[in-house]
Amino acid sequence: MPESRPPMQPANAATQSSGGGLPSQVPVSPSPPGLAPVPNPLDADLLARAQAGDHQAFAHIYAINKRRIYSLCLRMVGNVAAAEDLTQEAFLQLHRKIATFRGDSAFSTWLHRLAINVVLMHLRKRALPSISLDEAMEPTVEERTGRSFGAHDLNLAGAIDRLALQRAIEDLPEGYRLIFVLHDIEGFEHNQIADMLECSIGNSKSQLHKARLKLRDALRIRTREEGRR
Secondary structure, three states: OOOOOOOOOOOOOOOOOOOOOOOOOOOOOOOOOOOOOOOOHHHHHHHHHHHOOOHHHHHHHHHHHHHHHHHHHHHHHOOHHHHHHHHHHHHHHHHHHHHHOOOOOOHHHHHHHHHHHHHHHHHHHHOOOOOOOOOOOOOOOHHHHOOOOOOOOHHHHOOOOHHHHHHHHHHOOHHHHHHHHHHHHOOOOHHHHHHHHOOOHHHHHHHHHHHHHHHHHHHHHHHHHHHHO
C-alpha cells in the first residue's frame, strides 16, 4: 500500500530510546499468508478495504477503535495532551502497517500491540522507573497466603478515593501499570495480554497480582497520611 497519511491531524511522534524494563518493542511481525475468518463479514470487508488503501475504510476503523486506544494511552501516561499525541501516533503506525496484518491474532489485540509499542517508547524517552516482564516470579510474603493470581481485588474495587487510586496507578512501574491497565481497566483476559506482550499467562497473572499489592500498600499509606492531617 502506498505510503500516505491517514485522515487525522499529524501527531508529535514518540521517538525510540533505550532503557531497561519491558522489551523495547513488542514484535509486530507479518503473520503467515491467509486472512483468518472474522466473525462479522462486514468487519472482514472493512479490514480488507483498509488494507487495500481505502481511506474511508481506515477512517471507520479509526472511529471504532480510537476511544479505547486513547484510554490505554491516557492511563499509561496520565497526561491528556501526551495521550492524544500517542493515540495519533498509534494510528499512524497502524496506517503504515495494516497491510501486514494476516489474522493470526484478533485485530484488536494486534492494534493494542502497536499502541503499546508507541507508549513504551514514549515512557523510555521520559526515563520512568520500570519493571521487566521477565522478572523472576518469586512469591512475596503476601502471595504465600493463598490468594489466587488474577482474582478480583475487592479492596481496590471498593476504593472510595478514586483520585488517590489514579495517582497510585500512575506511580506504578510501567510493567506493573501496563498489565493492571490492560486487565483491570481495559478488561482484557490474561491470554490476550500474553499475546499482546508475548509473555506467559502466568507472568501476566503474577505481574497483575504484584501491581495490586503495590496499589493496596500505596492506598494504605495515603489513608494514614490523610488521617494525620
